[in-house]
Amino acid sequence: MPRSDDYGTLRMTAGQRGYFGIGIEGASKPMNFGNLARSAHGFGASFVFTVAPARVIGTPASDTNRSWHHVPWYSYATVEEMRLPDDCRLVGVELTEDAVDLPSFRHPSRAAYVLGPEGGSLSAAMIGRCEFLVRIPLAFCINLAMAGAIVMYDRMISLGRFAERPVRAGGPVAAPRPHVHGKPLYAGGTRLGPAARRRGG
Secondary structure (H helix, E strand, C coil): CCCCCCCCCCCCCCCCCCEEEEEEECCCCHHHHHHHHHHHHHHCCCEEEEECCCCCCCCCCCCCCCHHHCCCEEEECCCCCCCCCCCCEEEEECCCCCCEEHHHCCCCCEEEEEECCCCCCCCHHHHHHCCEEEECCCCCCCCHHHHHHHHHHHHHHHHCCCCCCCCCCCCCCCCCCCCCCCCCCEECCEECCHHHHHHCC
C-alpha cells in the first residue's frame, strides 16, 4: 500500500468542521486495518495510520474500495516516530477507568484517533501521547474496526450538520437551518469593535 511523508491537503466531509485521522497501534490482522481504512474513507477521514504494526499490512482484501487511492496512509515503526499535523489532538480509544464515555465526549475539530491492537491495549507510551482517552460504553470488547466505525460515526453526528431528531419516532419534520456567517471582524486591515460589528461594518 502506498505511503507518503507529506500530509498535503486534508480532506473534509461536506458539513463537518475540521478534519480527522484514525489509526491502529500494534495491528496484527491486516483485514481489520482494511475494514477500518474503508470505513475511514466513507466517513471522510483525512488520513489513516499504523504504529508499530505486528505484521506487514500490505493491501488487505477487506479494503474493497481501495481507500489508499483516496486517503493518505502513514506508517510509523514506533510511537516516538509518529507525527501528526500541527494542532491535531490525539484521542486514544481505550477501556480505562479514567476514559470519558464516548457519548459524553466533545470531539476536537482537529483530531487523530488511535485504537489498540486486537486482543490488547494501547501501550503506555501511546497513552502518554494522548491528550484524551475515550471509551465506548459496552459490556465487553468489540472488533477494533467496528470500534473505529463507532467513534467516527459519533464524530459525524456531533460535528456534522443534520436536521434535528423529532420528538416522535421517525425522520425529521424540518430541514436543517442554513449556516449563517457572522459579521466581519476586520475592515481595511483594522479590527472592528463590538459596536461596528453590530452595525455590520
